Structures are given as structure tokens and as C-alpha cells.
Amino acid sequence: MANVKVAVRVRPLSKRENAEEGRIIVEVDNKVAKVRNIKVDNRLDGPWDSREKIVAFSFDYCYWSIDPEDPKYASQEVVFQDLGTSVLSGAFKGYNICLFAYGQTGSGKTYTMMGTPASVGLTPRICEGLFSRQDDYSEQPASCRVEVSFLEIYNERVRDLLKQSDHKKPYTLRVREHPETGPYVQGLSQHLVTDYKQVVGLLEEGIAKRITAATHIHDASSRSHAIFTIHYTQAILENNLPSEIASKINLVDLAGSERADPSYCKDRITEGANINKSLVTLGIVISTLAQNSQMFSSCQSINSITSEGDSSPVGSHTTGSVSGTRRQAYIPYRDSILTWLLKDSLGGNSKTIMVATISPASSSYNETMSTLRYASNAKNIINKPRVNEVRPLPRLYYLHIF
Numbered sequence: 001m002a003n004v005k006v007a008v009r010v011r012p013l014s015k016r017e018n019a020e021e022g023r024i025i026v027e028v029d030n031k032v033a034k035v036r037n038i039k040v041d042n043r044l045d046g047p048w049d050s051r052e053k054i055v056a057f058s059f060d061y062c063y064w065s066i067d068p069e070d071p072k073y074a075s076q077e078v079v080f081q082d083l084g085t086s087v088l089s090g091a092f093k094g095y096n097i098c099l100f101a102y103g104q105t106g107s108g109k110t111y112t113m114m115g116t117p118a119s120v121g122l123t124p125r126i127c128e129g130l131f132s133r134q135d136d137y138s139e140q141p142a143s144c145r146v147e148v149s150f151l152e153i154y155n156e157r158v159r160d161l162l163k164q165s166d167h168k169k170p171y172t173l174r175v176r177e178h179p180e181t182g183p184y185v186q187g188l189s190q191h192l193v194t195d196y197k198q199v200v201g202l203l204e205e206g207i208a209k210r211i212t213a214a215t216h217i218h219d220a221s222s223r224s225h226a227i228f229t230i231h232y233t234q235a236i237l238e239n240n241l242p243s244e245i246a247s248k249i250n251l252v253d254l255a256g257s258e259r260a261d262p263s264y265c266k267d268r269i270t271e272g273a274n275i276n277k278s279l280v281t282l283g284i285v286i287s288t289l290a291q292n293s294q295m296f297s298s299c300q301s302i303n304s305i306t307s308e309g310d311s312s313p314v315g316s317h318t319t320g321s322v323s324g325t326r327r328q329a330y331i332p333y334r335d336s337i338l339t340w341l342l343k344d345s346l347g348g349n350s351k352t353i354m355v356a357t358i359s360p361a362s363s364s365y366n367e368t369m370s371t372l373r374y375a376s377n378a379k380n381i382i383n384k385p386r387v388n389e390v391r392p393l394p395r396l397y398y399l400h401i402f
């Protein structure tokens with residue numbers, strides 16, 4: 001069992017926020033992010049009034065990425081050293097991993113996940129780490145195979161970002177569910193890559209195809225959720241027999257949450273409605289899982305107090321009160337394509353990390369509070385990651401494939 005790890009990252013004030021002389025209302029103190037509600041006091045100068053309401057949220061990591069001159073500035077490298085290396089060590093040990101960025105439009109999700117040419121983000125750094133594997137994680141495999149896929153979910157439909165699509169029917173891929181391995185996208189292209197340069201080429205190809213548009217906050221806003229998946233298979237010798245161990249890494253850059261603006265055209269409003277629908281479903285899934293997980297842990301402690309020596313297991317579907325009658329709430333994974341595809345990453349067989357990105361500006365107070373509440377909920381989700389089964393291989397297969 002492992003809780004979802006949650007990190008918060010505060011980006012610099014944007015040009016627009018600077019032009020509006022936006023006031024910074026977020027502070028980061030070690031693992032705590034504090035937000036001031038300046039509406040309580042309208043005075044913009046002088047020391048902050050004690051009547052200002054300050055809400056504090058604690059997380060696994062808090063990154064202050066506002067000013068590179070600031071001693072507590074968290075660069076892309078710092079974020080990678082915490083989050084990226086934990087993705088890599090999990091994958092090397094054979095776990096499924098999911099890392100996803102959530103936040104208001106323009107808050108730094110794509111910057112964190114992909115980066116810019118001058119400031120490379122988590123996804124390319126993780127890919128680089130797979131190919132330049134250092135010895136300090138675990139035993140080196142005899143060899144490994146890396147296959148990647150890249151898709152976007154736009155208006156509740158899936159498109160392969162690494163395949164030329166039929167212009168008339170670009171979004172035709174269907175999601176299906178395998179009884180053992182879970183949901184998958186039928187017909188999604190998988191690309192075998194043998195070095196970092198090839199992955200970066202595919203990443204750039206996919207990013208260029210992703211749908212973006214200008215919103216009132218962000219000129220190049222991603223209007224789709226993007227999932228970059230790496231299938232990492234290691235050939236190992238288990239009891240002197242050739243075997244393989246496979247892990248899946250999902251790197252997810254969600255579309256930005258934003259309020260509907262009536263001045264947008266019809267397409268933009270439909271897009272926004274679909275983005276919000278899947279993010280709302282994600283929120284429901286997260287909070288239901290969090291409630292279930294809390295119920296599970298409180299029942300575990302009640303059981304351990306009330307039935308000392310009783311070894312009856314606490315079931316994963318019925319946790320219940322001491323009498324065992326309360327059931328865990330239904331999780332509506334299938335209510336959106338996004339939550340369906342992330343089913344394993346949310347409450348399932350995966351180690352999961354969420355990065356919540358926020359703006360420090362007072363104009364984003366509501367969105368920032370909503371993101372931090374969302375992130376606080378996610379912290380309570382308990383996943384059940386397990387090292388994926390080691391599969392023995394016929395010797396010939398081992399010699400030829402790896």
C-alpha cells in the first residue's frame with residue numbers, strides 16, 4: 001500500500017500578472033504552501049493584516065519556482081531529482097508508475113512535464129534516465145526494451161499523437177478493458193526506441209500535433225489531456241532462468257482547468273466543457289478514493305484495537321464499520337475517458353505522483369485554492385502497487401529479443 005505522493009509547484013508571475021501589478025499571495029515554507037485571502041482586507045500596502053485569512057496545506061514536496069535568484073528556488077533539475085528519480089527507481093524495481101500534472105490553465109503543467117528547449121522538463125529527463133541508468137538503483141538488468149506511445153484525449157475522444165491519422169476521422173481510437181491488465185487504447189501505435197534522441201524526436205512530434213489554442217490567461221493553452229506511456233521491460237536472470245519484468249510509466253499533462261468565458265466561440269466552449277467534465281470526474285474519483293482509503297485505514301485501526309489476535313483480513317471492497325456492514329463507495333472511473341485510462345494509477349497497481357501547479361497571483365486566488373484542495377484530497381488515496389510478475393522466457397526468445 002502506498003499513498004499518492006503530492007507536490008506543489010508555484011510558477012513565476014506571468015507578463016499579464018506583472019502588468020496588472022499582481023500581488024503574490026502564496027508562500028512556501030518547507031513542505032507547507034500558504035495562501036492568503038486578501039479579499040479579507042483590501043489595503044494593498046503595508047504589512048499584511050492579521051485579519052487576512054491564511055490557509056496552509058502540507059504536501060510531500062513544495063517547490064518555489066518564482067525567482068532563480070532566490071535561495072529556495074526550485075529549478076527543473078531540483079524537481080527531477082525528487083520526482084523524476086523516484087519514477088525511475090520505481091520503474092527499475094518493476095512497479096507501474098504514474099506522474100500527472102494538474103492545475104489551472106497557464107499554471108505550468110506543460111513546463112513541468114515537458115519543459116522548454118532551454119529548460120528541459122520531467123518527461124525528457126525521465127527518458128534520458130532510462131537510457132543512462134546508473135548503478136545506484138538496483139541490480140542492472142542484462143538488457144532492457146523501451147517502447148513508447150503518446151495519445152491525447154480531446155473532447156472525450158482519443159487520438160494517437162504518433163501516427164498519421166485520417167483527417168476525416170482523427171479521433172477514432174477506442175478504449176477497452178483487459179480483465180488482468182486493465183484499460184488500454186485499442187490500435188494505439190507503440191514505438192520501440194533504443195536511445196534518448198529517438199524518444200525526444202517522438203516527444204517533439206507528438207507535442208507539435210497536440211491541440212492548443214489561446215485562452216484569456218494563456219496564449220498557447222493545451223486543450224487536450226496528453227498521456228505519454230513508456231513500457232519498460234527488463235531482461236533478467238531469475239534463478240538462472242531468463243525472465244522479464246515489465247513496468248509501465250504514464251506521464252500525464254492534463255488540460256488546464258478554467259472558468260467558462262461566454263465570449264469564447266462555440267468550439268472553445270465545448271472544449272472547455274469537456275475538459276471540465278473530465279477534470280470534475282477526476283475530482284470525484286480522487287475524493288471517493290480518498291474517502292474509501294480513510295475508511296479503510298480507520299477500520300484497520302479499529303479492527304486492530306477491538307480484535308486483538310483476530311487475523312481476519314480487511315477486504316478491499318467491503319471495509320465497513322466494526323460490524324463490517326459499511327461498503328466502499330463506487331468509483332465512477334468510466335464516467336470519463338481520462339479516469340478510465342488512469343484507473344490503475346488511481347487506487348490501483350501503481351505508484352502515483354501528482355504535481356499541482358499554481359500561480360502565485362492574487363487574481364488566481366479561487367483557482368489556486370481549488371487546486372490545493374484537489375491536491376490535498378489526492379494525498380489521501382492509497383494505491384496498491386506491486387512489483388510486476390517476473391515472467392520466465394524461452395531462452396531463444398531472450399537471446400533474440402533483447
Ligand SMILES: Nc1ncnc2c1ncn2[C@@H]1O[C@H](COP(=O)(O)OP(=O)(O)OP(=O)(O)O)[C@@H](O)[C@H]1O
Pocket residue numbers: 010011012065103104105106107108109110111112116218220221222223254255256257357
Ligand atoms: N516554473 C516555471 N518557470 C518559468 N516559466 C514557467 C514556469 N511554469 C510555467 N512557466 C511559463 O508559463 C507559461 C504557461 O506555462 P504552461 O504552458 O506550462 O502552462 P499549462 O499549465 O500547461 O497551461 P495550459 O493548461 O493552458 O496548457 C509558459 O510560457 C511557461 O514557459
